[in-house]
Amino acid sequence: MLALLRNHLQHCYFNKTPIYSVFCLTLSHTHVSTSTTVQSHSDSACSSNSATALFGFLGKEPRNAMFCRHSWVALYSSRTYRGPISRSLRRRISKRAKAAAKPVLDEALFRRTVSQLPPRFTHEELHNVIALQDDPLVCLEIFNWASQQHRFRHNVLTYHITIKKLGAAKMYKEMDDVVNQVLAVPSVASEALYNTMIYYFTEARKLIRAVNIYNQMRSSRKLDCRPSIRTYNILFAALLSRGKNSYVNHVYMETVRCLFKQMVDDGVEPDIFCLNSMIKGYVLSLHVxxxxxxxxxxxxxxxCQPNSYSYDYLIHGLCAQGRTRNARELCDRMKNSGFVPSSKSYSSLVNSLALEGEVDEAVKFLWEMAENQRIADFITYRTVLDEISRQKRIGDALRMLEEFQEKNLVDGHMYQKLLYELKDTSRSPNIRS
Incomplete structure (x- = not known):
């Protein structure tokens, strides 16, 4: 059988005949024979070593063969990928896979939906039909079908609902085509429609496109199309969610600062969400x-009066810069205003106090957290216990850990992890037992 398959492979290779499917699979610990058809001529089952022997007579692998982890796979293909696949190639493969998995229009559903419209339908009737339809492809097809109807022109209602449907379905390319139709007719627009475009473009991470639409809003002659506070809040939220480190936040914060200045210059009054976005952005970019x-x-x-988020952002930022005294003063002011600090604010304070050697104050804030039903994380407890071990004795830290467990501040898993860390710390020569 091997000789027959060898002759067949040699015939296919030298005559440029494609091999449609050959799978020689090797499983760990077991060799499972899998028979597959080779151009409907012969059946074969072999291990990966047998596959290597089969292809050895060629001097190289056939161009439609590749070894995938534990298996030789020969597929109908005109190219072979050798070595690690590059990022650009992975993107192209992913793009092709998405294109192949593209959903198909349900023609029957489309016809049933169109039949619900009267012969001379209005914009409101078309809007209602699209709004009730769950399939975004059918919505787009209805929109395009309506565009071809005699004496019908889309207005704000139909454009808006179609863009919403496509954006919610993440069909951004199709949505972009509809947006271009809106931008080509400036008279057919509204502030809400522009805001929807900006929102879904930010969701698609197309920030340049979103900012271009914002600029078009600013230059619009229609006063009801000018940017509102909602427009700026959408842009602020999108820009501030981009950063993964302080440098990236610093870059995007410059854009946010310019947008804020334009907003104030245009007479748009900021709200609490907008001001908190500015505070958050400055804290993340280390401009406390x-x-x-x-x-x-x-x-x-x-x-505008500060809310709990305003205080939380600032407390965290001050602690990150080692300004613990200012953070404590702000925390006291926050509590006097009737707000309860978040878990993040409490944890920042506890860690900052412990690292500065004020263990008693750190423990005090830990008990306050428990009273206010705020949960500390593993790092916070470990920082406090490590500092107790360093300043006092390891026994004091163990007793504190037992007290945490008795009052249900730590669960069994966290208790075991902290206990292991303390035992490991006790071996250090700088720790007193």
């Missing part, structure tokens, strides 16, 4: 003093 400036101007310049 600028964040404090916005915070102190909230009541006087912008007629």
């Amino acid at each position: 003093n600028d964040a404090l400036r916005i915070f102190h101007q909230m009541g006087t310049a912008y007629n």
